[in-house]
Amino acid sequence: MNEIYISSRPCLVICIVLMALLVPICDAKKCAFEAIFNFGDSNSDTGGFWAAFPAERPPYGMTYFKRPSGRATDGRVIIDFIAQGLGQPFVSPYLQSIGSDYRHGANFATLASTVRLPNTSLFVTGVSPFSLAIQLNQMKQFKVRVDELHSSGKTNLPPPGIFGKSLYTFYIGQNDFTGNLAYIGISGVKQYLPQVVSQIASTIKEIYALGGRTFLVLNLAPIGCYPAFLVELPHGNSDIDSFGCMISYNNAVVEYNDMLKEAMEQTRKDLPNANVIYVDIHTVMLELFQHPTSHGLKYGTKACCGEGGGAYNFNPKVFCGNSKIINGQTLNATACSDPYNYVSWDGIHATEAANKLVAYAILNGSYSHPAFSLYKYCDIRPFT
Numbered sequence: 288m289n290e291i292y293i294s295s296r297p298c299l300v301i302c303i304v305l306m307a308l309l310v311p312i313c314d315a316k317k318c319a320f321e322a323i324f325n326f327g328d329s330n331s332d333t334g335g336f337w338a339a340f341p342a343e344r345p346p347y348g349m350t351y352f353k354r355p356s357g358r359a360t361d362g363r364v365i366i367d368f369i370a371q372g373l374g375q376p377f378v379s380p381y382l383q384s385i386g387s388d389y390r391h392g393a394n395f396a397t398l399a400s401t402v403r404l405p406n407t408s409l410f411v412t413g414v415s416p417f418s419l420a421i422q423l424n425q426m427k428q429f430k431v432r433v434d435e436l437h438s439s440g441k442t443n444l445p446p447p448g449i450f451g452k453s454l455y456t457f458y459i460g461q462n463d464f465t466g467n468l469a470y471i472g473i474s475g476v477k478q479y480l481p482q483v484v485s486q487i488a489s490t491i492k493e494i495y496a497l498g499g500r501t502f503l504v505l506n507l508a509p510i511g512c513y514p515a516f517l518v519e520l521p522h523g524n525s526d527i528d529s530f531g532c533m534i535s536y537n538n539a540v541v542e543y544n545d546m547l548k549e550a551m552e553q554t555r556k557d558l559p560n561a562n563v564i565y566v567d568i569h570t571v572m573l574e575l576f577q578h579p580t581s582h583g584l585k586y587g588t589k590a591c592c593g594e595g596g597g598a599y600n601f602n603p604k605v606f607c608g609n610s611k612i613i614n615g616q617t618l619n620a621t622a623c624s625d626p627y628n629y630v631s632w633d634g635i636h637a638t639e640a641a642n643k644l645v646a647y648a649i650l651n652g653s654y655s656h657p658a659f660s661l662y663k664y665c666d667i668r669p670f671t
Contacts, residue, residue, distance in 0.1 A: 318373050318374055318375075318664065318665035318666070319452070319664035319665060320373060320452060320453060320454040320501065320661075320664060320665065321391065321445070321449055321452045321453065322375075322390075322391045322392035322445055322449050322450075322452065322453040322454070323366070323369065323370055323373070323375065323378050323391065323392040323394075323453065323454045323455075323456060324378075324392045324393055324394075324395070324426060324453055324454075324455050324456070324494075324499075325366050325378055325392070325393075325394045325395065325396055325455075325456045325457075325458070326395050326396060326419060326422045326423070326426075326455075326456070326457050326458075326459055326490070327366075327394075327395075327396030327400065327456075327457065327458040327459045328396060328397070328398065328399060328400040328401070328415070328458070328459050328460075328461060328462055329359040329396075329397075329398035329399060329400075329635075329636060330359070330364065330365070330396075330458050330461065330636065330637070331364050331365060331366045331394070331396045331456070331458040331459075332357065332358065332359060332364070332380070332394070332396040332397050332398050332400075333356075333357055333358060333364065333366065333367065333377060333378055333379070333380050333394045333396070334356065334357025334358070334379075334380040334382075334383050334394075335357070335380035335381060335382040335383065335394060335395065335396060335397040335398075335417070336357070336382075336397040336398035336399065336415060336417075337355070337357045337398075338357065338380055338382040338383040338384070339382050339397070339417075343355040343357065344608045344609075345608060346361065346592060346607070346608055346621070346622035347359065347360070347361065347607070347608060348361065348362065349361050349362075349622060349626070350362035350626055350627070350638075350639050351363050351639060357380065357383070359398055359632075359633070359635070359636045360632045360633075360636050360637060360638060360639055360642065361591065361592070361622065361626040361632050361638055361639050362626075362638075362639030362642075363639050363642060363643070364639075364642055365458065365505075365568075365642045365645055365646050365649065366378055366394065366396075366456060366458070367642075368642060368643055368646030368650075368670055369454075369456070369646055369649060369650065369661075370391070371668065371670040372646065372650050372661070372665075372667045372668055372670060373454075373661070373665050373667070373668075374665070374666070374668045375391045375392075376388065376391060378391070378392050378393065378394040379392075379393060379394060380393075380394050380396075380397075381393045381394060381395045381422075381425050381429065382397070382417075387443065388443045389429075389443055389444050389445060390442075390443060390444065390445050391445070392445070392449075392453060392454075393426075393429055395417070395422035395425050395426060396422070396458070396459070397415045397417040397422075398415060399414050399415035399462055400414070400415040400417050400418060400419070400422070400459060400462065401414050401415070401418050401419070401459075401460075401462045401463045401466065402418065402419045402459055402460050402463050402483045402486045402487060403418065403419075403463055403479065403482060403483060403486060404418050404420060414462055414466060415462075419459055419486060419487070419490055420486070420490075423490050423493060423494070426494065426497070427493075427497065430450060430497055432444075433445060433446075433447055433449070434447050450497055450498035450499060451498040451499070451500055453499065453501070454501050454503065455491075455494055455499045455501065455502045455503070456502075456503045456504075456505070457487060457490075457491075457502065457503070457504045457505060458505040459487070460483055460487070460507055460543075460547075461507055461508070461510065463476075463479075463480070463483045464476060464480070464483075464507060464510065464539075464540065464543060465510055465516065468516075468520055468536070469519060469520055469521070473535060473536065473539045476539070477539065477542070480542075480543050480546060481546065483543075484543075484546050484547050484550045485550070487504065487547070487550070488550045488551070488553070488554045491504075491554055491558070491561075491563060492554065492557065492558065495558050495561055499561070500560065500561050500562065501561070501562040501564075502561065502562065502563050502564060503564050503566050503649070503655075503659075504547070504551055504563070504564065504565055504566060505566045505568050505649075506543075506544040506547055506548070506565065506566065506567055506568060506569050507540050507543060507544055507547075507569060508540075508568060508569055508572040508573075508637075509532060509537045509540055509569060509572055509573045509576060510536055510537070510540055511532045511533035511534065511535070511536035511537035511540070512530070512531070512532040512533075512537070512572075512573065512576035512577075512587065512588055513588075513631060513634060513635060514588055514589060514590040514593070514599035514600065514601040514631050514634040515590070515599075515601050515603070515633075515634035515635045516533070516536065517531075517532075517533065517588060517599055517601075518599055518601050518602075518603060518634070519603055520533065520536060522535065522536070530576065530577040530587070530588075531587070531588045531598070532573075532576060532577070532588065537573075540569065541569070544567070544569055547565065548565045548567075548656060551563050551564075551565040551656075552565075562659060564655045564656070564657070564659040565655065565656045566649055566654060566655050566656075567654040567655070567656065568645050568648065568649070568654065570654060571644065571645050571648045571654060572630075572637070572641070572645065575587065575630045575641055575644060576588060576630055579629075579630055582644060583640075584627075584628055584629065584630055584640060584641070585628040585629070586628060586629045586630065586631075587630050587631075588630075588631070589629065589631065590607075590629070590631045590632065590633055590634040591622055591623040591625075591626045591628075591629040591631065591632050591633070591638060592607035592608065592620065592621065592622040592623065592626075592632055592633045592634075593605075593607060593620050593633065593634055594618050594619060594620035594621070595618075599634065600634075601633075601634035602618065602620065604618070605618045605619070605620040606620055606633065607620050607622065607632070607633035607634070608620060608621075608622075626638045626639065626640065627639075627640045628640075629641075643670070646670075649661075650662065650667055
């Protein structure tokens with residue numbers, strides 16, 4: 288039985304057995320949420336970025352889809368598991384024109400997206416053009432088109448009334464945090480983090496005006512434990528804790544998460560008729576990085592797909608799935624044969640195995656503030 292232990296207390300929300308116990312005895316009831324609309328970056332992108340800029344290659348998707356599937360992992364991302372748990376199909380990327388079905392929502396997330404606009408002078412690294420503001424505009428246009436076309440016989444669109452019966456999820460902000468760390472440091476990044484939090488809150492209010500009533504806002508994972516950042520970000524030995532993670536960067540993430548939590552509390556007061564839920568996936572991911580073997584995994588701060596081996600198996604010159612000739616030597620960043628044993632897939636993103644464990648926590652609601660269990664609203668279906 289895989290359990291999350293925090294402060295020596297067993298938290299059954301991530302127990303594999305739990306899903307078996309919660310399988311409906313009879314046919315699943317109709318879920319209170321008929322659609323999911325997701326806003327985010329590569330952590331929840333289901334194909335938007337690669338639909339806009341086709342270039343994805345193996346071994347991405349190797350575990351579940353057996354081919355690249357537009358996801359920055361070996362299989363499914365968290366939003367995939369949430370959809371499956373609610374008995375819905377995977378959420379189609381808004382930017383994918385071929386094969387998409389929007390009857391159960393749309394995914395506006397794209398790889399490298401930020402909350403803040405990418406043309407600000409503070410951003411010195413390449414980011415996606417699809418910032419949160421653009422994703423919101425896409426959402427607004429989606430609603431307009433649904434309202435216009437609802438009687439035209441289109442079969443891949445939801446009914447106009449869907450927007451008040453939907454779950455709105457946000458998993459974004461990591462690129463705002465990490466995009467400039469190597470250049471301006473933690474103190475520089477902290478200067479604009481209040482703007483990031485404010486933009487998320489204002490986006491929720493705008494969606495509320497469109498009819499949205501239930502919002503799940505995921506906080507940031509402990510970036511100080513990711514192999515890529517352990518390799519790329521400046522730090523000394525004194526900044527490494529007993530689990531191999533960077534103390535200063537993780538502390539900065541906690542400060543941001545506290546700020547986000549406070550902003551969501553205020554947004555909840557501003558929108559008393561809405562469910563504005565802050566979801567603490569940071570605690571879950573930190574536990575996985577620190578104690579992987581306690582949850583059926585083996586490796587915490589080591590990437591599955593990378594080059595160089597060693598403690599982190601990450602080479603910033605050769606990303607997962609690529610080959611490069613450096614100093615006359617061909618370097619290949621290949622995938623391990625057992626990604627189910629890893630927390631980190633490519634040094635930057637989580638594996639399907641880690642995403643699944645986080646999804647259990649989200650569905651159960653024990654890491655939500657205020658507590659918000661999706662089991663109370665839907666007959667959650669198990670996923671393998």
